[in-house]
Amino acid sequence: MSVEATQRAAAPLWETREPLVRLRGVKKYFPITRGIIFQKRVGNVHAVDGVDLDVFPGETVGLVGETGCGKSTLARVTMRLYDATDGTIEFEGEDITNLSGRALRERRRHMQMIFQDPFASLNPRKTVGSIIGAPYRLHGTVPRNRVKPEVQHLMELVGLNPEHYNRYPHEFSGGQRQRIGVARSLALHPKLIVCDEPVSALDVSIQAQILNLLEDLQEEFNLTYLFIAHDLSVVKHVSDRVAVMYLGKIVEMAPGDTLYKNPKHPYTGALLSAVPIPDPDLAEHKRRIILEGDVPSPIDPPSGCRFHPRCPNAQLPRCKDEEPVLRPFHPGQIAACHYPLEDRAVIDTGSS
Amino acid sequence: MPEPLLEVRDLKVHFPTEDGLVKAVDGVSFTLQPGETLGVVGESGSGKSVTFLTVMGLVTTDQAVIEGEVLFRGQDLLKLPKDEMRNIRGSKISMIFQDPMTSLHPFYKVGYQIAEAIRTHQQVSKHEAHDQAVEMLRKVGIPKPEERASQYPHEFSGGMRQRAMIGMALSLNPDMLVADEPTTALDVTVQAQILDLIDRLKAEFNASVVVITHDLGVVAEHCDDIQVMYAGKIVEFGNRRDIYYGPHHPYTWGLLGSISRLDSTSKERLQPIKGLPPSLIFVPPGCAFHPRCPYAFDRCRTDVPELLPVDGHHASACHLSLADKERIFQEEVMVRR
Numbered sequence: 264m265s266v267e268a269t270q271r272a273a274a275p276l277w278e279t280r281e282p283l284v285r286l287r288g289v290k291k292y293f294p295i296t297r298g299i300i301f302q303k304r305v306g307n308v309h310a311v312d313g314v315d316l317d318v319f320p321g322e323t324v325g326l327v328g329e330t331g332c333g334k335s336t337l338a339r340v341t342m343r344l345y346d347a348t349d350g351t352i353e354f355e356g357e358d359i360t361n362l363s364g365r366a367l368r369e370r371r372r373h374m375q376m377i378f379q380d381p382f383a384s385l386n387p388r389k390t391v392g393s394i395i396g397a398p399y400r401l402h403g404t405v406p407r408n409r410v411k412p413e414v415q416h417l418m419e420l421v422g423l424n425p426e427h428y429n430r431y432p433h434e435f436s437g438g439q440r441q442r443i444g445v446a447r448s449l450a451l452h453p454k455l456i457v458c459d460e461p462v463s464a465l466d467v468s469i470q471a472q473i474l475n476l477l478e479d480l481q482e483e484f485n486l487t488y489l490f491i492a493h494d495l496s497v498v499k500h501v502s503d504r505v506a507v508m509y510l511g512k513i514v515e516m517a518p519g520d521t522l523y524k525n526p527k528h529p530y531t532g533a534l535l536s537a538v539p540i541p542d543p544d545l546a547e548h549k550r551r552i553i554l555e556g557d558v559p560s561p562i563d564p565p566s567g568c569r570f571h572p573r574c575p576n577a578q579l580p581r582c583k584d585e586e587p588v589l590r591p592f593h594p595g596q597i598a599a600c601h602y603p604l605e606d607r608a609v610i611d612t613g614s615s
Numbered sequence: 616m617p618e619p620l621l622e623v624r625d626l627k628v629h630f631p632t633e634d635g636l637v638k639a640v641d642g643v644s645f646t647l648q649p650g651e652t653l654g655v656v657g658e659s660g661s662g663k664s665v666t667f668l669t670v671m672g673l674v675t676t677d678q679a680v681i682e683g684e685v686l687f688r689g690q691d692l693l694k695l696p697k698d699e700m701r702n703i704r705g706s707k708i709s710m711i712f713q714d715p716m717t718s719l720h721p722f723y724k725v726g727y728q729i730a731e732a733i734r735t736h737q738q739v740s741k742h743e744a745h746d747q748a749v750e751m752l753r754k755v756g757i758p759k760p761e762e763r764a765s766q767y768p769h770e771f772s773g774g775m776r777q778r779a780m781i782g783m784a785l786s787l788n789p790d791m792l793v794a795d796e797p798t799t800a801l802d803v804t805v806q807a808q809i810l811d812l813i814d815r816l817k818a819e820f821n822a823s824v825v826v827i828t829h830d831l832g833v834v835a836e837h838c839d840d841i842q843v844m845y846a847g848k849i850v851e852f853g854n855r856r857d858i859y860y861g862p863h864h865p866y867t868w869g870l871l872g873s874i875s876r877l878d879s880t881s882k883e884r885l886q887p888i889k890g891l892p893p894s895l896i897f898v899p900p901g902c903a904f905h906p907r908c909p910y911a912f913d914r915c916r917t918d919v920p921e922l923l924p925v926d927g928h929h930a931s932a933c934h935l936s937l938a939d940k941e942r943i944f945q946e947e948v949m950v951r952r
Contacts, residue, residue: 329802329805330802436891439891466658466659466829467658467829468658468829468869468873468888469658469887469891471872471873471875471885471886474875475884475887478884493802494875495877496874496875496876499877500879500885501875523878533804534803534804537807538803538832538877539806539807539830539833540832540836540877541831541832541835541859541871542835542878543835543836545878546836553808553811554808556758557772557805
């Protein structure tokens, strides 16, 4: 990929600010080994396979894709929870790819994470106060006698009753637990919050509460979100720009409305057409692109365009032999496809 | 009107616990016609699953106080002895669950598990049952069914496990299939595949289907009638046009306002329902929804509203007058969409 194409792939052209996070050529392979004593490397899971992405201050970048497309791995590499196999990760202009120890911890204060499962991500043996206050103890940003009022302030901020300081996680519902996770992530006043499927374990009515809370907090603290979900309608709702991942690569990226109206990559089209629309008449106008089968194994991804075995538009041999590069379409939109979809290919909004 | 396949009359399921009586289902009545698809929508703890677990005979008088009638082809299932109920369950009514990971046994091959279900109800040889199981896997769209039948559940992906479960549920050609959150654990692309599969098989096997879900989006494309449940009661019932284009209950409005819609043009705020679902031990007096309802007035706090039909079919349990409901929906709910 040329330098220019890389640049386009990562950021909208009108953006002149310095990105908060800049990923270049990020790869993460997990080794597959055989043998008990002499472990021999027999292959790799190509979880993330060359991703360029810029996240600008104050924006929300959504990341969608099916299970196993590498979206969570990408988030964890960004957080430096995994070491990247290749590529660079910059945070506020500083290369953090190889930081470790104290220097890494210092950087990590500014990036926090909210996890999917509000049942597994909170220690059941700790009180809520101690869970939310843990970042203060680890980083020592608040004197010990100030921790309790600070924590209670955070609890109030996310809509929890501060009097529940001494309760345990099992005494809270799923939505309330997710609020605890949000409060914990806010404790150190981070710049970036990575939300890994923050609402997919919750009821629809509670999802809306949490999404609104995240929006309010973003406005109040000027937060930047990297928002991961498999539900395109949730991602579109919260995100300024949406990146679609398939088998370790970004295949399309665009502002939410553009993506909804004019998806270019057939995979985006398939994802869009699979989302149920709570409107029976509109649902009938929708053109369905039903994908056959499951995502192929990332151990040995298909040649050329990785989507070609499932793609309804694939034309052999080109899609099989030649890997498409990300190229621009509408303003802010890039997609990697040899035979992109036409405008309004999935949902004809004009007729309803 | 033909004889309904299933008629539930004033069903109550109360679980005695140390903390008090949990009124999981509290007076639910509905009918299901042959060949119909019914959507049951509500939050966690609204009683939607317990209602159908009771219909299936999976909640029994050993665990709960059960009142009312569950008439299946005119026969009261609640009065049947256990072994007769076991004959009906699986062959006449079957159920698929949310989590296909935990509903298949990890020790046994998938084909064997389906064949076992067949052999429980039909006098066939092991070999014939296995062939039927392979045929079922083919019908639910699993590639290379012969090979797949001799694999273990961990070798299947989530979507394929759910397909195998559907295959098992339909292997005895039941009259009624209950799908309890069949797609919640799956990706949207797989969800679309599974819902289409259920639609297709429903036509092929001529079965009635009940889809239980918390997501009003899921049922919009697939259900004929929809019932909305809250705190153990049905609060609104109607066909899908009633529910999506003219709902009468503030709770249904709240559910619709909570959905992030792909087709919304601006980045408008969602309108979630305030607060949390009530504890089923201390259900609020009057209308159980009144503490969360922005339109509640005095009567809502004391009188329990009845589920009253407006035009013979569409019914809602709310004290607001019909004119008010239509006005509020047009002026305050519709404009936000």
